Amino acid sequence: MARRGTGRPTDLELEILKVLWGEGPSTVRAVMKALSKRRRVGYTTVLKMLQIMADKGLVLRDDRQRAHIYRARHSRRTVAGRLANDLLDRVFDGSATQLVLHALSQKKAKPEELAEIRRLLDEIEGGKR
Amino acid sequence: MARRGTGRPTDLELEILKVLWGEGPSTVRAVMKALSKRRRVGYTTVLKMLQIMADKGLVLRDDRQRAHIYRARHSRRTVAGRLANDLLDRVFDGSATQLVLHALSQKKAKPEELAEIRRLLDEIEGGKR
DNA sequence: AGCTGTCAACGAAGGATTTCGTACATTCTC
DNA sequence: GAGAATGTACGAAATCCTTCGTTGACAGCT
Incomplete structure (x- = not known):
């Protein structure tokens, strides 16, 4: 059970996680369906991925219903x-x-974002004083 | 020739790139040798990786000498x-x-680092004014 | 010339990721 | 109840990453 790779979710795994985070627990x-909007992917492929991800511990499965909820x-x-x-x-x-x-420097952040970062910096430094 | 994957260097590829960045062009x-300090890795493995990386365009090879320089x-x-x-x-x-x-929030940055970030923020905002 | 060490090249193997066909069970609908 | 729809499970295939054994070429030395 519980496999181990790099520990990082792969690309497809991450896409699936993003769906689950956005939609909440899903069949x-x-x-x-949600994934199809961004990527051509078959039903059994998603099923297999979710099974593997459950195996790895990336997702949890509720199999009390016929259609399992991940x-x-x-x-x-x-x-x-x-x-x-x-990455760090x-x-x-x-x-x-x-x-x-x-x-x-890569992405141009919006002024509000820069302000938010400043607030975080203040917060971090504030905690030390 | 010129393969294509995700475009991202893999773990080992990244380690090798770090060696090349640090040591400069190398055989x-x-x-x-440099890699062995951090990881157990065989000669032919490194050779193969460098060949693949050259194929992908991650490294350049100078084969004018018997021992090629990457x-x-x-x-x-x-x-x-x-x-x-x-990642973004x-x-x-x-x-x-x-x-x-x-x-x-994950890593605790040092005060000097925080100051450096502030300087960058100033720079970015300054450019807009 | 023969021996030794270093080199590139190649192929194969094991594991992980991703995809999908197929089989079989369950539920729904007519 | 028969058939369609929907579900899980399984296994195989294609590709990629990583590792390494082996081979043949080349250089230096005696």
Whole structure:
């Protein structure tokens, strides 16, 4: 049971997680429908993926109904943080600043976003004083 | 020739790129030596990886000498930015702010780093005024 | 020339990811 | 109840990543 790879969700797994985060607990068909809007994907493929993901512990399955209900095991916040962290370690050697600098210089953030980041900085520094 | 996957370097590919970025153009053996400090890896494995990476266009090969010299095709800055960007699109739906917030809250940044980020923010906002 | 060490090239193998065909069970509808 | 629709489960195939054994070429040395 519980397989192990890199620990990171793969591309398709991430797409599926995003559906579950957005739609909440769903049946295979519901996930498949939502996913079809962005990607051509067959029913059994989604089913198989969800089975594997359940096996890996990425999703939880409620099989009390005939159509099993799947839901993400970890919040979007948790997984996203884990991935950001992972990228941090693998590429930026743990320097959050480097990652932030890249992220900010690549995408043009809106003024409100910049203000939000400033607020976070204040918050972090405030906690230390 | 020129294969295509996700476009992202894999884990081992990234490790190899980091060696090339750090050491500069190197032979297979030199890469293998440097890599051995952090990971158990055989000579032919590194050779094969470099051949594949050259095929993909991740590295460039100079085969004028008997021992071919490999070097990273793109700078660390470029690749890192691309990866941060990719994560942004795949997980944070393009919101740099979200990524920054996660990055900053996961790792505890040093005060100097926070100051550096502030400087960047000033720079970005300054350019608009 | 023969021996030794280093090199590139190739192919194969094992594991992971993704896709889908098929089989079989259950539920719904006529 | 028969047949269609919908569901799970299983297994196989295609591709990619990673690893390594083997082969043949080449260079240096005696």
